[in-house]
Amino acid sequence: MPMQKTSIQKPINSDLWQTLWLNVNLATMTDGANSYGIIEQGALAIADGKIAWLGAESDLPAYDINKVTVIDGQGCWLTPGLIDCHTHLVYGGNRANEFELRLQGASYQEIAQAGGGIVSTVAATRTATEKELFDAALPRITALFEQGVSTIEIKSGYGLNTETEVKMLKVAGLLAQALPVTVKRTFLGAHALPVEYKDRADDYIELVCQQMLPEVAKQNLADAVDVFCEGIGFNLQQTEQVFTTAKNLALPIKVHAEQLSNLGGSELAASYQALSADHIEFLDEAGIKAMSAAGTTAVLLPGAFYFLRETQVPPIALLRKHGVAMAIATDANPGSSPIHSLQLMLNMACTLFQLTPVEALAGVTCFGAKALGLSETKGQLALGYDADFALWNISQPAELCYQFGVNPLNTLIINGVTVLNNTNSGELIR
Numbered sequence: 001m002p003m004q005k006t007s008i009q010k011p012i013n014s015d016l017w018q019t020l021w022l023n024v025n026l027a028t029m030t031d032g033a034n035s036y037g038i039i040e041q042g043a044l045a046i047a048d049g050k051i052a053w054l055g056a057e058s059d060l061p062a063y064d065i066n067k068v069t070v071i072d073g074q075g076c077w078l079t080p081g082l083i084d085c086h087t088h089l090v091y092g093g094n095r096a097n098e099f100e101l102r103l104q105g106a107s108y109q110e111i112a113q114a115g116g117g118i119v120s121t122v123a124a125t126r127t128a129t130e131k132e133l134f135d136a137a138l139p140r141i142t143a144l145f146e147q148g149v150s151t152i153e154i155k156s157g158y159g160l161n162t163e164t165e166v167k168m169l170k171v172a173g174l175l176a177q178a179l180p181v182t183v184k185r186t187f188l189g190a191h192a193l194p195v196e197y198k199d200r201a202d203d204y205i206e207l208v209c210q211q212m213l214p215e216v217a218k219q220n221l222a223d224a225v226d227v228f229c230e231g232i233g234f235n236l237q238q239t240e241q242v243f244t245t246a247k248n249l250a251l252p253i254k255v256h257a258e259q260l261s262n263l264g265g266s267e268l269a270a271s272y273q274a275l276s277a278d279h280i281e282f283l284d285e286a287g288i289k290a291m292s293a294a295g296t297t298a299v300l301l302p303g304a305f306y307f308l309r310e311t312q313v314p315p316i317a318l319l320r321k322h323g324v325a326m327a328i329a330t331d332a333n334p335g336s337s338p339i340h341s342l343q344l345m346l347n348m349a350c351t352l353f354q355l356t357p358v359e360a361l362a363g364v365t366c367f368g369a370k371a372l373g374l375s376e377t378k379g380q381l382a383l384g385y386d387a388d389f390a391l392w393n394i395s396q397p398a399e400l401c402y403q404f405g406v407n408p409l410n411t412l413i414i415n416g417v418t419v420l421n422n423t424n425s426g427e428l429i430r
């Protein structure tokens, strides 16, 4: 799956460079999942938070050593900053008790139908204060950040009333202020049916469309709208009502679909030019063709697959065949994926879904960006792109997927600024 070529940017004159990284190997990820886009013994220059020049060191144009801060990357690898394009990391409480129940034989659906699952997190999230939610979420987002994540999506969906959905999205905004990470917020009011709307799903969807979504849009709290289209979520008709409302508010859509059964939510979402359809273990070829035609990204969530001990593997071969871009994310949440490591997801995407390491890395860089509508600015090392990149202590890109448990991140740069430096390497030359 190649990347769509965007307008070719011109290099920025070296007089305007502020920082220059030398002695690095680049995995540019400009070629989608086809190749790492490797430039060995390369260099990368930054001006005004953007990538101003990149290429082989031997092609470096003349620059004034007195004007540019030059950093020796000591032969490390540079990739785009990682993108976790699907998380639910703002929530109250936890569901370790349900983990125990599932290990004793109860299924995720049975727990949800018995009043546990998402709605139990809703109860804990409604009673939590903004500060409590922020304090609980900070270590989760920090764990991702410390492993090289520069952009993250955070969904609401544990409020299920206007007040708490707004509270969750505001907390996501506060996290964006606390860390230099770029945060994209997604409104997921149609995540589950709250207890006060028992047997009245249509009425709840009315509330989502008439009150919640307009309020969220008015306060500018969301960049996209998501729906859980599933037997234990919402049916196709209810899902479409939310999509129509989102479209009228000019908000792009995403969908949780085909996770536990095949309702056709991905196909419906594709007909609304969805940014992504996520989970998709039970997706069929008709849905895949619709996604391919619409340019909808498939977001694979190996953490939820693993944690729910799912056995139905997403249709990877068909996604490849029809050229659907595949992104990988943590789905960090208390019920189906209490996992806060994109590195572990890279490994699981390869071991559980048989993605190649280059496909997996594309899934957390260029295609993670695509799933968030950020293809033009993030997820690639390319001229004019945001200077979001990670320097890794690895000897080849596949190592990012291969090992787990040792943090290989050396340095993280976001918008051209060094925001994390884990070692003493990356020494300043001047």
Ligand code: NIG
Binding pocket: 088, 117, 118, 121, 228, 256, 259, 304, 331, 333, 334, 335, 336, 337
């Ligand atoms: O992406 N599938 C629906 N939503 C979440 C799970 C939420 C939960 O169980 O709390 C998911 O897996």
Ligand code: FE
Binding pocket: 086, 087, 088, 256, 331, 333
């Ligand atoms: Fe999810």
